Amino acid sequence: MKIFLAQVKPRIGDIEYNFDLIKNCYLKACNDNADICLFPEMISVGYTPEDLLHKPSFLMELEKHTASLIKNSKASTILLPTVIKEKDKLYNAILAIQNGKVIGKSYKQCIPNYGVFDEERYFSSGEPRVIDINEYKIGVPICEDMWFPEVASKLKEKGAEILLVPNASPYDGEKFNTRLEIIRKRYQEVRLPIIYCNQVLGQDGIVFEGRSFGYDGSLKFCLSAFREDSIVVDVQGNKILTTNNIENFSKEDELYGAMVLGLRDYMHNNRFKSVLLGLSGGIDSALVAAIAVDALGKENVHAIMMPSKFTGRESMEDAERVAEMLEISYRVIAITDIVETIDSGIGGTSGIAYENLQSRARGIILMSISNMTQSLVLTTGNKSENAVGYATLYGDMCGGFNPIKDLYKTAVFNIAKFRNSKLPTSIQVMNLNFPVMPERVITKPPSAELREDQKDSDSLPEYSILDQILEAYIEQDLGKEEIIDKGFDKETVEKVIKLIKISEYKRRQSAPGVKLTTRTLDKERRYPITNLYKG
């Protein structure tokens, strides 16, 4: 049996585009004499259109396109992952389409409703069925169905000879290995060849990285990471005959690829061509500038340095040098006059108010230039800052997208070092080079430069400590006492947890960013703003 595996990039909600994509792949599958053309989960609408699924007109348009696809189908079978409505219930399901007819159906049984997933908001759980295609018995578990033993075993009992698995599996730094491990377990239970087809897309910061694969006791082939790809897979009995060279990435390389795809797709699908960002001479903005160049090309990245009286000479030099090394446009606009005009207009500010005022003067400059040039402003706060609220709302938080939003500061250092010493292999080449920033940008102590001789460490614990506490509290969901019991200083832990709680209101007004960990601070971690828990 021959399977055409289409690792494609849908557009969310663009049904017409997605069906063109499906038809083009199907044509190739037919030309390759494939028996089956396999797509990622919900390919007809993209994963995920969220509440568009509640609009009857949206579902009607989907039905119309589905009918036309059915009508024009030939001897090769399309396994169409889509959304179907039956007796007032919506299902995440599969239609098997062949010679103008639907010859089989199967339904997703396990409906994820945790983390970033809200599928119970839309879908009912359905019955997975075995589909007969050209005298082959096919099981089609959908995504979450493979994370538990039940569905695969049930399909095996019903006679399935192979499992073809449409997916939309969000990327995080550990996901590929986790996925392989799960598939190995399922294989040990059912001993059936498994072909896994994942979507590739950056959608509002959730990255689906592709890397579709075939497993029959060992990993036989794996498609590209972070880009569209396809392969014709030969299967005989319970063996996958097709193999290829399987790429391996370092952790940093992989994360870098995810940030590039997340930014690139957000820009492209929202019809932005260029970005604008403030370069401070610090590591966060330097890294974001490098990611932007890798994602969009150096001609589409515009940097503005906005010094105040607290900006050091080194910062000026470093910002300019980053722009030179990346070969991006660079402009200096001092904020001194603006800050003084506002300060005197309201009768004088001091302390935090004066610090925030500087940050907001920068925000307003970037937004004004953005409005004049149609460039999207990138914001450059890292996860550590975002978690404790070490950022100015409507100041440095101004912007449409943040590639490093889910990177702890310690990870920012690692990735900056990586990108400074290597060409990433996880991204498509666009005149890449390295190093991308002066060594000093990585080694000097972080500072917001909003007052004389300020250092981040004046207000926060050292990042190596802070990030461990944050990870314990956020990713591992430990409580205050449990973290203190691990040996961290009580006062520090209490302070950090308090900061996390009282800055939820800021995070709610922050720009979207790329998911890179197992728990982002966005819809993966839903906390009340008004949170009176004392623990």
Next chain:
Amino acid sequence: MKIFLAQVKPRIGDIEYNFDLIKNCYLKACNDNADICLFPEMISVGYTPEDLLHKPSFLMELEKHTASLIKNSKASTILLPTVIKEKDKLYNAILAIQNGKVIGKSYKQCIPNYGVFDEERYFSSGEPRVIDINEYKIGVPICEDMWFPEVASKLKEKGAEILLVPNASPYDGEKFNTRLEIIRKRYQEVRLPIIYCNQVLGQDGIVFEGRSFGYDGSLKFCLSAFREDSIVVDVQGNKILTTNNIENFSKEDELYGAMVLGLRDYMHNNRFKSVLLGLSGGIDSALVAAIAVDALGKENVHAIMMPSKFTGRESMEDAERVAEMLEISYRVIAITDIVETIDSGIGGTSGIAYENLQSRARGIILMSISNMTQSLVLTTGNKSENAVGYATLYGDMCGGFNPIKDLYKTAVFNIAKFRNSKLPTSIQVMNLNFPVMPERVITKPPSAELREDQKDSDSLPEYSILDQILEAYIEQDLGKEEIIDKGFDKETVEKVIKLIKISEYKRRQSAPGVKLTTRTLDKERRYPITNLYKG
């Protein structure tokens, strides 16, 4: 049988406070010789602590307090709506506690996962049971359980003689009547007296309005709206003997009460005392100022008028007059110098960039004063503007809370007229008076005054048309063609829908506001930012 009905206001996550509240009510119930003390849904943690429920330390603290409550219980029975963990599953459930023991348990069966609800993220569905208390058979369906026939009927079959219903039912303009209608249906099915206990709280903009009631074929009593209240209810056989005077509110009065409670609780629970807002001389900011005075007292509301060269004489007069009528502090800070300094700093702006710049200069002034004074900035955009993105991100959208976020502009007019001619009966009196704004604020054509002679109607359809299209698209979920078929101009409909889609990114960065309709633009309507649906 005597039931102490405790319509109380919990604090989200503050387990210690909530158990003190429970104990105090229980003492009163004991003093009143009540057989049962009934509370709102999940009173132990407040509805809803969201992902705090995933923290093991949070659940452990809950267990500890529950054990202590059980230990100190007496002959009167506490029906404690809480969260319990059994065999790794969480349940939204009821413990019946008496004389130091748990004498019964029941579980919520219907787990809502639509609209604002995400309960499947936390809870498993459980079995509702009949609880024997003092030889009475009690059914305790929880909130959503009453919206469908199954649970009430099942409890009746199991012998229930009365239904006591703990709730956390979010307010919208139509909810009280909807709720009564549902209860009437359930009564007709099971013919059991029903006592309904609702939480009262404004939590991150979701308002729970109280109005707990008793129904036994007719509405016997109803507790206060928008504030804590309690009553001892006498029940004999299948009749409720207790009655009271049932308050009725006009639609405007009710919505006003919800906005006041939503703002007041947000302020109080986040430890803010005073607010700050820009008064433009327009209706939106005038109404928000009035709501703030009613919620917080006039001494806690500070208005700033920030004129530009486009601000008309009438606007200056009207803003000043609003401040006088509300007796709030009033300050004028011109933005001209700031705008010119920024404009020349970046080499000149024009068009939308110049308009946004003015709005952002105002935002930065308000935020600076906020940082100096610890006053929370209120933002004043209405739902019509919010839906089509007729607002400046980091400009007039700056702020921590927006009482009128979910009011269409046409509703803003109605509520302003109402508040200008009457004292609301839905709120606790705080030196109220009327009128609160000059008549002209309500009658003049809306304008953003960001360029010469600008009117909202230059960019948008008249609000009477716009709001109908918005309601059809948002609340009724109609598609483009369906709305055009209702007789609206094709070009107008297409423009409005396009504006809704392309402004999702702005809404994601907007301040929270009070839910007042059946579909807010916040977590009740989850749309992708990157939305390529053409319909």
